[in-house]
Amino acid sequence: MCKGLATLPATCLKSAKDIKHKINIFLQRQESQEVDQKQTDEKNEEAAKRVPTAAEVEKWKESFSFVINCESRNVFTSFLRSEFSQENMQFWVACEDFKNxxxxxxxxKAKFIYQQYVAIDSPNEVNLDAGTREETRQKVMSASHSCFDEAQRRIYILMEKDSYRRFLHSKLIHDLSQAHTSVVRKKQNSGYSTTDIREEFARVA
Structure with missing residues (x-):
């Protein structure tokens, strides 16, 4: 130990060690959260490459459950992003993942989801009433696989009754349907590859 540190009181040295320990714990948590986020981003990127079929688009118009549960829900997420409300889908997906x-x-993981989406002024705060927010906070303190069930249910209803209705009448759905019609006609006339279909979808999505 250098002479300067040797002259410090033992309490100061202990405080310094405590601070160093806390910083290490914080960095470890940050690294863990970054890994989780990276995995989520990779899953979203992989899903984004998949082109929804014309049959799937028609199914979307029948029920919101077809939109949110299908592999192509990234299209709906893109719509939410245009309305600056993508945190609703992110939270719903995080809750589904949390169950496993x-x-x-x-x-x-429960604390991370709470701090990311539920807590007041959280980075991606979702729109929950005060009662549900407090109920979720208490459940997170004794975390179980069902602690976000009520909050997730309310966000689902919010998306279904609000965003989904606008989604069905959006230019995005209209253009996507038109793109499928165009692809079918071109395929009938001159032959169309899967790559062509993907490029056509990417143009309008």
């Missing part, structure tokens, strides 16, 4: 979390990671 192992017991040993349950508490840490």
């Amino acid at each position: 979390t192992s017991i040993c990671k349950l508490e840490k």
Whole structure:
């Protein structure tokens, strides 16, 4: 130990060690959260490459459940992003993923989701009433696989009754339907590859 540190009181040295320990814990948590986010981003990127079929687009018009549960829900997420409300879908997906979390990671992941989406002034705060927000906070303190069920249900209803209705009448759906019609006609006339279909979809999505 250098002479300067040797002259410091033992309490100061202990405080310094405590601070260093806390910083290390914080950095480890940040690294873990970044890994989780990276995995989520990779899944979203992979889903974004998939082109929805004309049959799927028609199904979307029948029920919101077809939109939110199908592999092509990235289209709806793109629509939400245009309305600056993509955090609703992000939260819903995070809750679905949370249900499959192992017991040993349950508490840490529950706190992360709460701090990311539910807490007041959180980075991606979703629109929940005060009662549901408080109920969720209490459930997170004794984390279980069902602690976000009510909050997730309310966000689902919000998207179904609000964003979904506008989505069905959006230019995005109109253009996507038109693109499928155009692709079918071109395929009938001159032959169309899967790559052509993907490029046509990417142009309007």
